[in-house]
Amino acid sequence: MVVVATLLVGSVGCASGGTKVTIFTGGTAGVYFPLGSKYAEMLNQHSDKIDANAVTSGASVTNAKAIGTNECQAALLQNDVSYYAVTGTTAMFDTAVPQLRGLACLYPETIQFVVLDDSPIMTLADLAGKNVAVGAPGSGTAVACEQILSAAGVWSSITRFDLNFAEAASAIKLGEVDAGIILAGAPTPAIEELAISSPVRIIDVPADILTKLLAAGYPFYVQQSLAAGTYGMDNGVTTVAVQAMLAVRNDLPEDVVYEMTKILFTNLDELKAAHTKGNEVSLQTALDGMSLVLHPGAVKYYKEAGVTVPAALQG
Structure with missing residues (x-):
């Protein structure tokens, strides 16, 4: 029950x-x-x-x-x-x-790969070998992270940290992880709060990754964008989302x-x-x-x- x-x-x-x-x-x-x-x-x-x-x-x-x-x-x-x-x-x-x-x-509930604004990580490929907060154990966020980073070819090479949204934001701020995934309606409070003290960027999830996800049998992903100004970012972002x-x-x-x-x-x-x-x-x-x-x-x-x-x- x-x-x-x-x-x-x-x-x-x-x-x-x-x-x-x-x-x-x-x-x-x-x-x-x-x-x-x-x-x-x-x-x-x-x-x-x-x-x-x-x-x-x-x-x-x-x-x-x-x-x-x-x-x-x-x-x-x-x-x-x-x-x-x-x-x-x-x-x-x-x-x-x-x-x-x-x-x-x-x-849409948006997939957001978050890094600090001064991070050298510019693409999903750059996550190879990095410390990444991948979501709470057993969560939909964790499953989505594995699917997307597998499509990007980097899942097996990252060091994974099982953190929820608040924990991920804190770990990013403290430098304990290089990036983290947050899956939620945007703008997301956890990222907004992080951005107040530490400027952030969201990494693009490009169209070819969406194509791979759909071809792999994940029909629930859709393309999504975040406008410039979201979280104080200078540029807009292309990513993917699931749907409520x-x-x-x-x-x-x-x-x-x-x-x-x-x-x-x-x-x-x-x-x-x-x-x-x-x-x-x-x-x-x-x-x-x-x-x-x-x-x-x-x-x-x-x-x-x-x-x-x-x-x-x-x-």
């Missing part, structure tokens, strides 16, 4: 006789919780078929497992984690979670998931008011980086809205 902190939100105006949809989000200080809470409110306000509530949780890995055990029927999570969950391809999941279905990708997404259980009724999808995209102004990341959610990018087969209810809405749905996402 998945253990979560139980803070329920979204019951105002709910359809008490509707299909109950518990939405696992994340911690109260993150992005998933305010967006998921607002989404639950939207569902209750705009549908008489759905009785939704949002619940705080441990985020992506916890949420995927909770969908599998039916502790929740919908969740926010990273699209790479959902891919690992449904395929059972990493140690994060003892068994696969075949119940996962896609509803929508929401916004909404997933649902496969056994939710088709008409319920159809309404869940329609309500999301026809009431985006409400979502934008909940958090700045809501501004990045759009129908045009809803399938970018989609790593799950879509629920039939979502497919129905996308086709109705004029979105081309690849056959591979229709199951």
Whole structure:
């Protein structure tokens, strides 16, 4: 059983006789919780078929497992984690979670290889032989780091330090590591705080690395850029990202998931008011980086809205 902190939100105006949809989000200080809470409110306000509530949780890995055990029927999570969950391809999941279905990708969570501004490291190739903070053990960040640096041909030559975001930022500042990976919505507080005292740069992850990642069977990566001025940098950066997404259980009724999808995209102004990341959610990018087969209810809405749905996402 998945253990979560139980803070329920979204019951105002709910359809008490509707299909109950518990939405696992994340911690109260993150992005998933305010967006998921607002989404639950939207569902209750705009549908008489759905009785939704949002619940705080441990985020992506916890949420995927909770969908599998039916502790929740919908969740926010990273699209790479959902891919690992449904395929059972990493140690994060003892068994696969075949119940996962896609509803929508929401916004990018950016891969950021951080170095001090005066570092001689200019490219991923320059990381060869260096000390690199690769993410917390068993995290999605650590898995992404291995995939990207393997594609760059340097994974086997680095000295790896298993550090979370805050630990990585501190180690970079103190010179204990030469670089570190941080995977999060940008701008990321850990990097912003580091940049206050120690000017930083983000290393490019060029297009040829993205091509290699996709060819290696990692469909969840998308290209992403950081504008000049981010973290005080003089120049913009090209990198890659995974996507925050909404997933649902496969056994939710088709008409319920159809309404869940329609309500999301026809009431985006409400979502934008909940958090700045809501501004990045759009129908045009809803399938970018989609790593799950879509629920039939979502497919129905996308086709109705004029979105081309690849056959591979229709199951």
